[in-house]
Amino acid sequence: MPVILAKYLKDYLNKEVTLQGWVRLKRSSGKIKFIELRDGTAFVQCVLVKGVSGLEALESFEGLTQESAIEVTGTVQHNPRNKTEELLVNTMKVYQIAEPFPITPKEHGVEYLMDRRHLWLRSRRQWAILRIRHEIIKACRCFFDERDFTLIDSPILGPSAAEGSSTLFETDYFGDPAYLTQSGQLYSEAAIAAFKKVYCFGPTFRAEKSKTRRHLTEFWMVEPEMAFVTLNEVMDLAEEFVSYIVDIVLANRKSELALLERDIEPLEKVKRPFVRMTYTEAVDKLHELGSDIKWGDDFGGDDETILTREYDRPIVVHRFPASFKAFYFELDKENPELALGVDILAPEGYGEILGGGERSADIEHLLKRIEEENLPADAYDWYLDLRRYGSVPHGGFGLGVERTVAWICGLHHVRETIPWPRMLSRIYP
């Protein structure tokens, strides 16, 4: 008897197969007994009928508890009422009868569930979210692989607290301090001179004491970087990338989105061209919408929320005040108060999911900015080498995986978008 994955059940109509999985629910109705089995790839109704199913299977049914592990063999049949395939069980093997499972269909508090994250993953919603996460990550990699980018992993451990150590996790590296990465960008800038187009994709860390629905201390980021491009090409690629991800998820994960009761109409509107506006235009628009943001301030979460609710597509905001952007940005030749940065804000109030821009190719400008910001010039010496040996216009961006998952899944908080969330007060299990 072939052991199959539940997701392929419909390919075996009227055939005998074996499924292996866990009991999600069971119920009896007269001579008929039902098990909702989940095997990690789908959920299947298994039916036991007195006089049809094996006696031992019928007896085993009585002892089954939620999350008990079983193997069932039977015939795949179509259930016209549910419009789906189910298994008419003949025999059953019990691997283990589970102790009373601490997560039941009743409501549990978030902290209770987070303490049991290793078990909570089995619930339908968490399952659906993490399947979509996988699809998004796969889409990210495919997008860059298809476009001749080379994956160049940036290091996690780095030697210098270049931008100030207040939000860095520190460790003792054989006697010297080392820090967990916040971004692979500077390393990717080195790699483009070897590979032209690169991306890194790994975990990044921020030791921020903020407790918001948009922050994790450990999160994954994909960061492409390209040589011989300017801001416009960075913006074009970023738009293409975000719409590609949404297309792929809509094409491959409709059933998971349905399970999450995600309204997919707003996702179907995520088509190019996105809305494009300068930071200055965005501030004007925010004033219209009642915000008291001052020109020169960075957007707050609330600003992003009210702005993105105004449009049905993502917003590409560009040309920010240089004063709050990092030292490495190229300036706008038409107005050197502006840095050639770009953010993409996801619609429906989700806000920033992507940030990047054009980097300065000019060593004199970088040295001046490093001095202005009181940064340790020594720590950047290798980075400045990139302008000494074959400097070219270049740029890139970073996309936060968890914020993208939250938006596409329609979740209020990023804590459910990663298997094992790490937050200010959460590092267990």
Next chain:
Amino acid sequence: MPVILAKYLKDYLNKEVTLQGWVRLKRSSGKIKFIELRDGTAFVQCVLVKGVSGLEALESFEGLTQESAIEVTGTVQHNPRNKTEELLVNTMKVYQIAEPFPITPKEHGVEYLMDRRHLWLRSRRQWAILRIRHEIIKACRCFFDERDFTLIDSPILGPSAAEGSSTLFETDYFGDPAYLTQSGQLYSEAAIAAFKKVYCFGPTFRAEKSKTRRHLTEFWMVEPEMAFVTLNEVMDLAEEFVSYIVDIVLANRKSELALLERDIEPLEKVKRPFVRMTYTEAVDKLHELGSDIKWGDDFGGDDETILTREYDRPIVVHRFPASFKAFYFELDKENPELALGVDILAPEGYGEILGGGERSADIEHLLKRIEEENLPADAYDWYLDLRRYGSVPHGGFGLGVERTVAWICGLHHVRETIPWPRMLSRIYP
């Protein structure tokens, strides 16, 4: 004029195109001048001819230094002597004349090059190695994606020094100690009850004070884990996986292997079935080969080297003394002194690239082993939950990316297999 990547040059024979890149070498021969241009995707010979190429291009040529950044436009022509396409240059734009580049065709010491890793990446060998690394990582992900595995990222930061903290990097997590992961396995074991087949793929860390050619402090590992499998299925998947990776690299990266002067004959022999032997058989064989290993000792690097030189395919070693294996292994029912572990040793002296096995499904056994090893039972309470709620036979393995890259590329040391190596005395740049 289309700006194209050098790798697509042959598609534009007799057409006019623009290339952007860096000067690797230049030379003159009478009326003809040559630039070897690298654009990160390939190396192209660019030819300038007096009376044919533009005057300004011919003048610009004189000032070019190694690593200068340029854009050249011209006609793609076939060079019958080199049997390759080259560019007959018409015009040239210079982005930057590089300062004297510190890495020249002469020999440099490894420490000198490692201090300049951000520039060394541009050399042909490093370029080829990291292109192969990308191909290997992509193959790993494709393999598991094609086989219905769900990517479930394990956390990097964890709360407990479960297996002893001597080789762990520690950080201050808002007042409590936290540790960088050495493996995602325990977390993956939780995830299989939700997804049946999962893998994690991320950086892992070992604060080992060892200085060998096989050790990095930061390295990448892919770790699949499966529910409802026993040791045999783990071994089968591991063999299939390793041969898949080699096939993909041979199919897609022949030119990079050639650039490394890698003899591909040994790689072409990496076909299933691999050589399979128990640990006990391996020890007997090692004695034949002159090793003084005692039954009960783990293999040393030297043992792996002499053993793997005996066979032309990878060796699958299984059933190890339980005494030196971790607490979570399932024991061999026929001989409970043996743990159902499996290692794969790469041929040509490379040794261990993969390790795994069948995990114990039995909570009583695990509790006993945790006590025997004096491990903190509290730290494993969530892990033991996995045996309370739907425990099933399961197993998996981890493959080290850098050791696999070293083997496939034929490198003596793992330090060149990762863009930014971290070792006992190396965390810069």
